[in-house]
Amino acid sequence: MILARLIRSLIFGFFAAFVISSPAYSDTIAEIKGRGYLKCGVSQGLPGFSTADKNGNWFGIDVDLCRAIAAAVLGDAAKVKFTPLSAKERFTALQSGEIDVLSRNTSWTLQRDAALGIDFAGVTYYDGQGFMVHKKLNVTSAEQLLNASICVQIGTTTELNVSDYFRARKIKYKLVTFEKNDEVVAAYGAGRCDAISSDQSGLYAERTKLRVPDEHVILPERISKEPLGPAVRHGDNRFGDVVRWVLYTWFEGEELGIGQATIASLASSGRPDVRRMLGIEGELGKNLGLDNEFSKRILTQVGNYAEVFDRNLGANSPLKIERGMNSLWNKGGLHYAMPFR
Amino acid sequence: MAKSPSRVRDIFIQALFFAGLVAFLSFAAHNVSTQLAARGISSGFDFLSHQAGFGIAFHLLPYSETSTVFQVFLVGAVNTLFISVVSIVLASVIGLIIALFRLSPLPVLRAVGTFYVETLRNVPLLLQFFVWYFAVLRQLPMPLESYSLWGRVFLNIRGLYIPFPDDVSAVWIVIGSLVLGLTAGHFLNQYAVSRRRALGRFPAWHFLSYALPIVFPLVAVLLLRTRVEFLVPFLEGFNFSGGAQIVPEFIAAILALSLYTASFIAEIIRGAIGAVSRNQTEAALALGLTPAQVLSRIIFPQALGHIIPPLTSQYLNLIKNSSLAAAIAFPELVLVFAGTSLNVSGQAVEIMTMTLGFYLVVSLSVSALINLYQARALRYERR
DSSP, X not given: OHHHHHHHHHHHHHHHHHHOOSOSSOOHHHHXXXXXXXXXXXXXXXXXXXXXXXXXXXXXHHHHHHHHHHHHHHSOTTOEEEEEOOTTTHHHHHHTTSOSEEOSSOBOOHHHXXXXXXXXXXXXXXXXXXXXXXXXXXXXXXXXXXXXXXXXXXXXXXXXXXXXXXXXXXXXXXXEEESSHHHXXXXXXXXXXXXXXXXXXXXXXHHHHSSSGGGEEEOSOOOSXXXXXXXXXXXXXXXXXXXXXXXXXXXXXXXXXXSTTXXXXXXXXXXXXXXXXXXXXXXXXXXXXXXXXXHHHHHHHXXXXXXXXXXXXXXXXSSOOOXXXXXXXXXXXXXXXXXOO | OOOOHHHHHHHHHHHHHHXXXXXXXXXXXXXXXXXXXXXTBOOSSGGGGSBOOSOOSOOSSOOOTTSBHHHHHHHHHHHHHHHHHHHHHHHHHHHHHHHHHHHOSSHHHHHHHHHHHHHHTTSOHHHHHHHHHHHXXXXXXXXXXXXXXXXXXEEETTEEEEOEESSHHHHHHHHHHHHHHXXXXXXXXXXXXXXXXXXXXXXXXXXXXXXXXHHHHHHHHHHHTTTOOEEOOEEETTEEESSEEEOHHHHHHHHHHHHHHHHHHHHHHHHHHHHSOHHHHHHHHHTTOOHHHIIIIIIHHHHHHHHHHXXXXXXXXXXXXXXXXXXXXXXXXXXXXXXXXHHHHOOHHHHHHHHHHHHHHHHHHHHHHHHHHHHHHTTTTOO
16 A cells, blocks of 8 residues: 555656646646636645545635635635645645645745745744653653653654754654554554654644543643745745735734624725725735735635634634734734735 | 577567667656756755654664664665565465465364464455554553563563663674574585485484584674673663664564465465375375375475465565555654655655665565576476
8 A cells, every 4th residue: 555655656756757848937826717726735634724524624724724815816715626635745746736735734944945846935823843741651841751752653854853852862762653643643542652742733633532631741842843834836936925925914814803703894994904905995916916805805705814723723623722922923923914015 | 590580670679679668768767857957856866865863763774863864775674674574484484384274184273274364364454454553552561560571571562672782793793603504504414415325324423414503603602702791671761771672563563464474375385285186195195104294295395386486476465565564653664764754855756766676676586586496496396
């Protein structure tokens, strides 16, 4: 099965190299409009970020970003085709044009930005890698995990961060790497590992899958910076701009208090910044190659960042993750929209 | 002998085809690299000398986080070969036993054999990996409650911990002397057999050919004894330090691979033995051979010709199936190299090509070796 996947990706690699002889720097926006829907690469199931229910409807913050892009470019947030991708497949899928945008809890790193032919358009969620342990171990810090076995899932920078963390502190450790997340959780549940390491948002999600979630605690250490964000193909700067400003629309919407809940009542607002966001004044959308109401559609059909966050990750979700670093800049967080001018 | 025109034409066509193939492949390679460059994706094999950066829980070669990506390839390849070889040996032995069960005159043994074959070969292998893995884990205690043997060997859910020399080369010296002893003993035995033809009995020194494989490693151990210190595992933090660790993933992978493949091998052996005419058994028994002799001297040598070709396929399948061990976290090639290293470097085409190349080379070598063996083993068979 794994070998079959291996062969498939090799064949795919050659296929991509042979068949796609069209210029590498194509016009993604025109392709999306011509096709009538956006092709969005998401995860194979990470609660809060991208999961499908049994009817095939997708939910999550990464999913909502693609809906927002579709609302901006095509006018309808529903015109998205989601492709679940493994960590291994994701970059190849984007490089080869199988998807238009990769919105799949992917960390923005120098190596990925520079060497893989992709560009990151911003950060949807500031995450960091952490550890989860059983409460009965009485561990309060990751520095106490001498000789611990750490279960991780393959396919991220996870292994590198764990190795770096323990190496820097000269703490012996054993890394147990699984292909699928379900096995990571099962092996941890069976006692194979003392700790699981993953992005903290992921740990909150995994904890809900364990038999008695309250018996497990997420340690305070963040051993890495994991800025998760959408990526597009390198070279198509126009589409990259659109994705970036769709994301900024979320933040600006929250900052100005424009969201699904309030947008109707703000239609007659006299504030110039609100009027620009709603496309009543200015030519902001035209500059992007869209129409001036693109941000209004995003905020109407998908909502602003606070609404998206609460619905998928925060207070109104099973995960109950605090805003923390993911607050807006004026509330002590890191999210900051460039000026809409 | 002068070449006939048709033979010349055949060679010409083959050369043309070969040249076409080479041209096509070099065009493909060129196309891939230029297309990757055009998309701003790095290509080439420079990444092999980059630092790996992550730990591997089970490695037979020296390895640390500061090793190179190429060492990841080697560690993964050796781990793949290691579980494959161990599983092939186990699968062959178990397969033979089950085949004999299935041919047994005792109905109980026949039923056991049939039950074994029909259950194991009809359940998907990946499922068997998980069943064995979680079954193995369930049996083992947590580190603080480890099973202990003389306070030196420990078994817990993290694995089996055994004392191990501080210098790994000592182990290789002992293994090397064992191989040397076996080789020397083999040739000595052949010489003794040829002398028997002349003397009418074995020469007095014949026992040496059996003693050498024991004496050689024994001498090596005695010589190394004072120079090597055994590191005994001791509890430190959450687990044992020192000594060598055999991870439970290894045990589960071996169990899954060998028990599954044994069910196919059993059927191959049973079929091959069945293909040897029954009259031969009767004739041999009539000559006064014991049933064991009949099997080992009469039936088995003839069955071998029917066993080897399908057995080769099973061995090759097993080697490729070993990649499924990635699902239960055994750090073999697909997991560490085509997995983690691929994710770190992102160079899918190069890494997948190397991985496929490895499996191809191993598979072709195994078939070549077995073909060679078959040609030798069957040279007396041909009429």
